[in-house]
Structure formats: C-alpha cells, structure tokens
Amino acid sequence: MPYQFNFQAVLQHWPLLAHGAWVTLVLTFWATIAGFVVGTLCAVARTSGPVWLQRIAGAYVEVIRNTPLLIQAYFLIFGLASTGMRLPIMVGAVLALVVNVGAYTAEVMRAGIESIKAGQLEAAGCLGLTQRQIFMHVVLRPAMERVYPSLASLYVLLMLGSSVLSAVGVEELFGTSNRVQSATYRNFEVFIVLGAIYLGLTIVMRMTFWALGLVLFPRRRKLGTPL
Template structure:
C-alpha cells in the first residue's frame, strides 16, 4: 500500500496557520513577561524573613510543579466558569500558563539569587545604596545573568506547551492543525507543517533571547560567555 503525499490542500490553509502562529506568539509573550515577574517576586518571597510569605511561596511552587499543566488549565477555565466568571479561552490559557511558568521561574531565579555572595550585598550597603538599588544592581540583575540560559530554555518550552491550550479551544497552532486535518483528511501533512512552524518559532525565540542577553548583559558579551 502506497501513500501519496499531498501538501497542496494543507498549504492552501496558510492564513489559518498564520492566525494560529500569531495567537501562539501572543500566548507565549504574555505568559513569559507575567511569569518572569511573578517568578522573580516569589523567588524574593521564598528568601523572606517573614515565615508566612516564605511558606506561601514554597507551597505555590510545590503545588504547581507537582501537577500537570493540562489539569491546571482545566481548573482555571472550568473553575472560573463554575463560580460565574466566564472568561475567553485565551484569557484562561494565559492565566494558567502564567501560574505554571511562574513556579518554575521562581526556582530558577531563586538559584540565581542564592548564588550572590553575602559580601557583595554588604559592600553595596556600605556604599549607601538604597534597598531598591541593591536588589536591582547587586542581586536581581547579576542573578538573572547567571541563570539566563535556563530561563531562555524554560520560556521556549513554555511556547511549545501552548499546544495544550487547544484542549480548551484556544485557537493556537495545534487547534488550527486539528481543524485543518479534519477538513483535509491529511493528518501527516498537517502536523508536519505545524512541526515546522513550531521549529521556526523556537529558533526565533532563541534568537530574540540571545539578542536581549547581548543588550542586557554586556559583561558576558565582553567575556564571551554563552547566553
């Protein structure tokens, strides 16, 4: 039995694929920015002297890292609906992904923060730097610089994980692929095209993160340290 490949009928749906790719980019961008913010705040919270704050952040991290992303998406989407808050699939997807990536980012940033030697902080305090200046110039920025490759990989994985949001009808790439293959009955060709889209998006994201790292971390660029 021979199978004849036919990409023409699939590629004819390119506007749908572009729409799905654009939604995937928006999901990834929103979740990356908000997840980085939440992760950084929780990483600081885990090192807080306030036992309640530290314990609350630790509980959040452990609860999210030990449950599947798909279950978290269902909890947000159907959970909000059950209490009368009907939100679009896109909003529910962003919320679930922010909550998820925030927990992983917390641990990555915590590792970076803990790598900063106490003597550096004490030296900054001796120079009469404000608390905000110490956190930004001595703790957060150097910490992020040290864990930047790990952050980059985590956010690229997040972009790939957007495919799961098709389960709540978010019209991203995988959801579009499901629709196209049901119309054309060309499953292999459809998912092959989508795989190429995801590969291109991954390469694009890595390139953007590399460029951002070159701009933000000039010391690493001068030393030739990989980002």
C-alpha cells in the same frame, strides 16, 4: 501501494495556520512577561520574605510544579466558570500559562538569587548603597544574568507546551491544525508542517532571546561569555 504525500492540500490552509502561530506567539509573549514578574516576586518572597510569605510562595510553587498544565487550565477556565467567574478563553489561557511558568521561574530565579555571595552584599552596604540599590544592582540583575540561559530555555518550552491548551478550546497553532486535518484528511502531512512551524518558532524565539541578552547583559558580551 506507497503513501502519496500531498502537502498542497495542507498548505492551501496557510492563513489558518498562520493565525494559529500568531495566537501561540501572543500567548507566549504575555505569559513570559507576567510569568517572569510572578516568578521573581515568589523567588524574592522565598529568599528574604517573612516566614508566612515564604510558606505561601513555597506551597504555590510545589502545587503548580507537581500538577499538569492541562488540569490547571481546566480549573481556571471551566472550574471558575462553574462558580460564576467566567473568563474569556484567551484570558483564561494566558492566566493558566502565567500561573504555570511563574512557579518554574520562581525556582530558577531563587537559584540565581541564592548564588549571590553574602560578601557582595556587605561590600555594597559599605559603599553606601541603599537597600533598593543593593537589591536591583547587586542581587536581582546579577542573579538574572546567571540564570538567563535557563530562563530563555524555560520560555521556549512554554511556547511548545502551550499546545495542550487546544484541549480547552484555544485556537492556537495546534488547535487550528485540528481544523486543517478535518478539512483535508491529510493527518501525516499536517503534523509534518506543524512540526516545521514549531521548529521555526523555536528558532525565532531563541534568536530573540540571544539578541535580548546582548542588550541586557553587555558585560557578558564583552567577556565573550555565551548567553
């Protein structure tokens, strides 16, 4: 007997799925903002900080990039709780995402910073710019401009990877879909709908980053360089 699809049974739970999609976007938003800050600071520490700070930042990047996000989330949510440091589930989830994506952002930003030629720094110094002006306008902004497409892709992958947090009890999109499956017993349809929602979120995020890039880097827009 051929399989009979029944999407109506799944779509009637759209408020639950919409709530899960909203939680996913909220997690991604805060993790993107904080992860960029953490990653940029680590990149600066690794490229121009003292030796001891370079080693600490390097150790953080290597440890996080070589361990799964799920283990990091378990450690921050349940591991700290066993020591008496109990974090709200959403705070722990955001913190886990920040710690994870911050390490990857650090490597992307480090590549951008190291792509700035020494001659540009010397020229900026000859023009009388302060160290702060040189860092902000000659190093950081051009570095971010060069790696912006990579950062945008990284944060889209962060949104997709947040689905593993359902394993620690976070009610994001994938987590709420488990409740829909339990209520409808239509697993195949649930995963089709889930894939469509994730695809829609991905398109929205990519369009948002594209529009943001046009605002942040008008020079690329004028030159016709793709973002």
